[in-house]
Amino acid sequence: MTAQTTDPAAAARPRLRWLPRYDAPRLLAAQMSLIDQSFGIAMVGCSLAAIILAAGLMLSGDRPGALPWACAMVVACAIAYFGRLRLPGRLTEAGAARYAHGMTATLALIGALWGLVAWLYLDVRMPAVVICILSLIAGMSAAALAVFSACLPVAIAFFLPAIVPVWVVFLATGDVEYLPMFLGTPLYLCVLLVFARNYARVARQSIALRFENVELISQLREQTARAEAAQHAAEDASRAKSVFLASASHDLRQPLHAMGLFLVSLGRTGLDERQRQLLAHIEASSGAAREMLNSLLDFSKLEAGVVTPRARPFRLQPLLRKLENEFAPQAEARGLVYRTRDTTVTLHGDPTLVELVLRNLIANAIRYTQRGGVLVACRQRGARAAIEVWDTGIGIPAAQHRDIFREFHQLGNPERDQRKGLGLGLAIVDGLAHTMQTRVTLVSRPGRGSVFRFHMPQAWDAPEDTPRPLAAHSLDGLRVLVIDDDEAIRGAMSELLSAWRCECRTAESEEEALAALAAFTPGLVLADYRLRGHRTGQQALDAIRQQLGRHVPAIIITGDTAADRLRTAHATGTALLHKPVVPQELQAAIDTLLREAATQGKGAPDRQAAVAK
Template sequence: MADQAASSRMRLPWLPRYDEPRLLAAQMTLIDQSFSSAMLGCSMAAFILATGLTLTGNRPGALPWACAMALACAIAYFGRLRLPGRLSEAGAGRYARGMTAMLTLIGALWGLVAWLYLDVRQPAVVICVLSLIAGMSAAALAVFSACLPVAIGFFLPAIVPVWIAFLATGDIEYLPMFLGTPLYLCVLLVFARNYARVARHAIALQFENVELISQLREQTARAEAAQHAAEDASRAKSVFLASASHDLRQPLHAMGLFLVSLGRTGLDERQRQLVAHIEASSGAAREMLNSLLDFSKLEAGVITPRARAFRLQPLLYKLENEFAPQADARGLVYRTRDTTAMLYGDPTLVELVLRNLIANAIRYSRQGGVLVACRMRRLHAVVEVWDTGIGIPAAQHRDIFREFHQLGNPERDQRKGLGLGLAIVDGLARTMRTRVTLGSRPGRGSVFRFNMPLAWGTPEEAPRPPAPHGLDGLRVLVIDDDAAIRTAMSELLAAWQCECRTAESEEEALALLSSFTPALILADYRLRGHRTGQEALDAIRQRLGRHVPAIIITGDTAADRLRSAHASGTALLHKPVVPQELQAAIDTLLRDPAAQGEGNPDRQAAAVAR
């Protein structure tokens, strides 16, 4: 009877449960790929916090707490290696339960430090503790959400003690934090559930693909049906990437805006170092998401080259100034062979191709160096990037241009990128009507080449943008259904001396027009009631009877969405938006309201390079 009761409880729809063994094994494989980085980051964050707590006050228990955290992370990391067949269908259940237990312990240790040291009389300590707990929760969302019970095992014990600590103060001034903490927990749980749902669907489709391919080999008569299924799987992959990217961009966008506001407060040097570490982690995540965006733009076909005559040497100097210090830090020699070549093409896209090739050359070279050169032929020039890296076997020469394919990274180390760089290079080359070729020998290095037509006559210099306008007194209307983003955006615009109003829906924005006439509108793409920012923008312009400059901000990277925005001619920014990008976009609209982002052909080529 007890077993039946327990089984009945496990079937309750509102309780998270582990999926069937085959699906669970794939989920745990996804988590296992990033588990080592997660445990290392958790340990480092604990020692950073403990050091700060020890140096800023009499807290002798902080370092023992950090040691306990490091020990728990080490047990979790090495303990999983002792589980036989942990990624098999037979062992995935035990691996998932063990990881849930260890993450519950690690989350409880983070909750313990909040319970012990979240002293509201010391705002600096509160900021440090909350920043690191929020950062670790965001990281856990990205790493562990493929299996929902595993992610919940960390979130609940890490965040609930923070809420209890604010409740225990009994101070009405901390009511926003008391209300905001469970809201943040709910947001994490919602995003984790959505990510797990998308991951589950994508994994199920992957299994279906394997079965379809097997049937295709056995029954050639079903070739046409199998081809349609493969196309559906490819679309599902794009939907998965777009959905996962959107759900991860939303909290990163809010966190980035809040970090800017936090950086403007009176922090001491130690606190600024902690904020800098958080900004660095946020920036790394933003770079990965932007790689996905670049790839989505290529798939959507919204990049159109803007060809002109330009000299290659200034571009090579610019890249040398950027990458030579990186190469020197790795003990490599970076060389550029001077050239007088004048090419005809899009210099922005040529720069992005070279940037990806050079970054790859430095990443995969342990000794020797990198050489960037240009050889002129009769009617064209051959641009080359040489390295003395690990080399590429001949059998892999075609595969390395596929998305998410990496050499020498079986553990999927996130520091080595997502495996999209060469796929983006190949797509950009095809967009410019050329192709990248490869010559390589394992252990001897590689050379990547692509041809560009030579130009004759005088190079066309790109126009220099005028000095940025001031934003003092600019009346801005922000429309976003996320309260955290509305707050962060309002604080950022206030720091720029703008007069800002916020609305969470189209109806609320229209109601504000009776007392507030905006000179600029910033709108999220997805709004309440299945409305979009573009629809809200059209309604506002119709109500005012005039054109109002506007920027749509979105986390969607689906190909259909990119093509729709491209066709609408509206300025478009992708989350997470850094303040410099937002200010530059606003300045462009103030200077020329007709210049509407990616819909303007003069700016399409630059859109992918950001």
């Protein structure tokens, strides 16, 4: 014979598969937490029921064992209640299994005590006692169904020892009259088990759903945290971009500002025809660079929030005619037709901002049109007017209609050709439209062209007549103090002012400017915004005015485009020009200050007289 070894535990497992098993630790911990919430009330109720039953049994007859039984029940319930509190981590995944086993054993003991009272005192000859015992056992079983069914093994541990002895008592009578009780008791037990199983399934599903919700909430929080981190990163990147652009713009404006001033001085010297052509090319390149920097400045102004519309009634036709005179030669040079549809409409808005919007739209249309032409028109739509710029250019795909209004976004320029600009024109248009409480819409078909349209309210009041420009104020003999820490700019500004027959003194710092006042009393101060020693031109101007004891007309010249710097500079109210300064703009700003001084008698008012792009 071949020896055969068997593992008793392994042999027993198949026979025990029908028994209910504890769930996984995570689920079991949640089940025991549900039971633990009502466990104290259940033990108090069980103890009171035992005391009441014992009192009834003792009063109805000579049953001295009822009192010890009740005491044993109270002790078992107390041990169950207080003993569970000594289990460390009983509601954690690590301690849930031990808590479940201990509670199963405890409830099996309590159930056995209820079964014992049925075995000892269920006398079928005394119906009142039978009814009392059966009612309490049935009531305790129903309570156990509600409290302990979250974990099926725990509930079964109470049901079986509490109800099986009742069934055995009725079976032992052998009386046919108790056949209904004999059959009904196991039926009641089966019903309890079925309901307990269903309740356990519902509890399991509810707990699983709660876990899913917790996981979803956790995932949502993680996604929200990632989104917030991404948003913060984007905001930091945007701030870094703005700081970089402002710094780069300032550093580029310095030499361009000096170069522009030197070019004007150079143009006043005797040059031959070849030299004049070279000078024209240099001026054209300088103008292109200035145009790019001005686009950055316009964008920075919008970000800084210093662009404030000054709405008034104005006729649109003179503005359209002005733009036609400027852009028609550019269009003709590219072989395009530029047309303007005449209009008599009067708008209510800021003509300067409307002009800037149209200027960007027209320049963009000419830049991206190879053949055909550009049309600028206005259509009346009730109380509003639609201003339109049509072109027969390359068109814009529908997927790009929103993106083209983002900064630095360009179509058809993968090589980043600087002749096509920086991609800020439409971003500036969108920002200006928002400032004027309107929006720019686009209709376009690739290969067929585009039309940009924005609406403005019509004005029913007649616009104020534009005053005729007065003759330029003579600058002969004007005493000008120039404060700038850049030697090249001081030299170029001195050359330009001398060419205008001004008497000029230069200083590289606030201290040097104050020292010069002893021998030179200026009639005008031109100060750079950034000076040495972390001082500003406005601070130097305030010190000069305090030392002289009077108001001195002044212009602040800045190359800064950072949002906070723009807000600070505009808040002073002093006349402000942006580098690179075109000499005509500088002369116009000086002329405006002198005209105001002549009008008011003494000095010039301390307000913003001009803002050059």
